[in-house]
Amino acid sequence: MKKKSEQGYPKMVVGVDIGGTKISAGLVKNKEVLIRETIPTPNTDNRKDVIEAVFSVIKKVANKEIAGIGIGVPGLVDTKAGIAYDIQNIPALTGASLKNTLENYWGTPVSVNNDANCFALGTKNYGNGKIFQNLIGLSLGTGLGGGVVINGHLYEGAGCGAGEFGFLPYNGGIMEQYCSGKFFLHQYNITAKKAALLALQGDKEALQMFDHFGYHLGKAIKIIAHVFAPEAVMLGGSISKSFQLFEKSMWSEIRNFPYSHVIDKLEVVSVTNPDIAIVGAASLIEN
Numbered sequence: 550m551k552k553k554s555e556q557g558y559p560k561m562v563v564g565v566d567i568g569g570t571k572i573s574a575g576l577v578k579n580k581e582v583l584i585r586e587t588i589p590t591p592n593t594d595n596r597k598d599v600i601e602a603v604f605s606v607i608k609k610v611a612n613k614e615i616a617g618i619g620i621g622v623p624g625l626v627d628t629k630a631g632i633a634y635d636i637q638n639i640p641a642l643t644g645a646s647l648k649n650t651l652e653n654y655w656g657t658p659v660s661v662n663n664d665a666n667c668f669a670l671g672t673k674n675y676g677n678g679k680i681f682q683n684l685i686g687l688s689l690g691t692g693l694g695g696g697v698v699i700n701g702h703l704y705e706g707a708g709c710g711a712g713e714f715g716f717l718p719y720n721g722g723i724m725e726q727y728c729s730g731k732f733f734l735h736q737y738n739i740t741a742k743k744a745a746l747l748a749l750q751g752d753k754e755a756l757q758m759f760d761h762f763g764y765h766l767g768k769a770i771k772i773i774a775h776v777f778a779p780e781a782v783m784l785g786g787s788i789s790k791s792f793q794l795f796e797k798s799m800w801s802e803i804r805n806f807p808y809s810h811v812i813d814k815l816e817v818v819s820v821t822n823p824d825i826a827i828v829g830a831a832s833l834i835e836n
Contacts, residue, residue, distance in 0.1 A: 563611050564831030565603065565620040566664055569638035569691030572602055575824055576610040577831035580675050582824040584610045596641045600650065607651075617657050619833035620647055621664035621826060623694060626709045631661040634708075638691050660833035663709050664688065664826060669696025670703050671829025672783045672820050681780040681816075685773055687714070688826075689766075690786035693725040697777065714769060724772075727765035730788060733758060745791040756794065763795030767802025774803075774811055781816040785825065792819035 564582075565574045572590050575582035586609040591598045607618065624636035624643070631648020651659045662670075669686030672678035678686075678698070686696035693715030697704040704711050715725030725731060733741045737758055747755035770782055784792065799817070806812045822828075 561612065561615050562831040562834045563607055563615055563618045564667075564827035564829070565607060565618065566667065566826040566830055567603065567620065567622045567639070567642070568664065569623060572606050573827060574606040574610050575827040575831070576612070576615070577828055580828060580832075582827055585824060585827070586610050590639060591641075594641050596645055599639060599641045600645065600647075603647070603651075604654070607655075611655070615655070615657055617834035618651055618655060618659045619667070619830040620651075620659065620661045621667035621830040622647070622661060623664045623692060625713075626661050626663055628660070628662055628705065628709055631659060633661065658834060662705075662830070662833055663694065663696065663712070664830075665694030665712055666696040666703055666705065666709070667829035667833065668694070668785045668820075668826045669698050669712075669783065669829070670832055671825040671827075672785070672822075673698045673701070673703075674832055675828050676783075676820055676822055676825045677818060678781060678783050678820075683777070683779045684781045684783055685712070685777060685779045686783045686785060687728075687769075688786040689729060689784060689788035691730050693729040693769075694786075695773075699777075714773060717769075717772065719768070720765075724765075724769050728762070728769050729786075732762055732765065736761075741788050741791070745788075745794060748791070748794050759791065759794035760798040762788075763798030763800075764802050766795065767799040770799070770803050770817065771806055774806065774815065778811050780814065781818055783818050783820050785820045789819045 562577045573587040576584040622633045625634045633642045636642040648659045665688045682701045684698045688694035695712030695714040697712045717724045730741045744755045
């Protein structure tokens with residue numbers, strides 16, 4: 550492994566955030582993203598095509614001085630072996646040995662973890678979650694991902710399976726169907742992005758969509774509060790950009806909670822740094 554900087558952070562590290570619709574990579578130095586590139590996630594069952602896309606976006610930002618590569622994937626991970634499992638929104642990656650494949654090519658350490666864990670780690674260590682010792686990171690995007698920080702440290706659980714709130718049974722289905730982009734597609738046949746544009750223009754139906762979304766997200770946060778009683782829930786992912794559209798209905802439901810002293814102290818924060826998941830992934834090399 551290459552020598553770390555005096556600040557305890559690798560000189561230059563590549564952080565990669567693999568999502569259901571896009572793959573982003575950044576060259577990170579001293580916790581800041583120097584170069585950032587994003588490409589669409591291939592819509593294919595061919596693993597080779599997805600791996601090639603990951604290689605492609607890394608090549609756009611990497612240089613010969615990188616000390617390692619940290620990768621977040623939307624599913625469970627064998628963090629020691631660097632193998633991705635149960636990648637629901639990118640099934641072609643299930644079983645892929647990302648660590649070995651990338652280490653053999655780049656000749657530098659590679660660490661792989663769940664993408665929501667990377668988001669939670671990034672916001673705790675380098676974002677506006679620094680002030681909290683116990684927080685939950687929720688990624689509201691193609692799916693619903695979760696990361697858990699307890700007493701200042703990322704809690705992965707067995708098989709990196711902690712924080713999979715999206716698969717909790719809910720309303721005859723699972724929570725992800727109501728607290729991610731799938732809610733808008735399945736319930737209204739519209740993308741969350743398009744619904745947000747309409748809502749910001751004052752479209753009543755679109756505004757009602759986000760009211761309903763906030764209600765379901767509030768339900769999810771209450772379940773999380775019962776189990777973890779966090780100081781904060783940090784919201785990331787593309788839908789979090791529309792926080793103003795569902796914040797009111799979300800809190801209306803959250804406040805219907807039996808233990809007021811837990812909710813009175815709870816903060817729900819929309820993380821605005823678009824690079825926080827990349828920085829969190831890069832920090833896997835440090836951690």
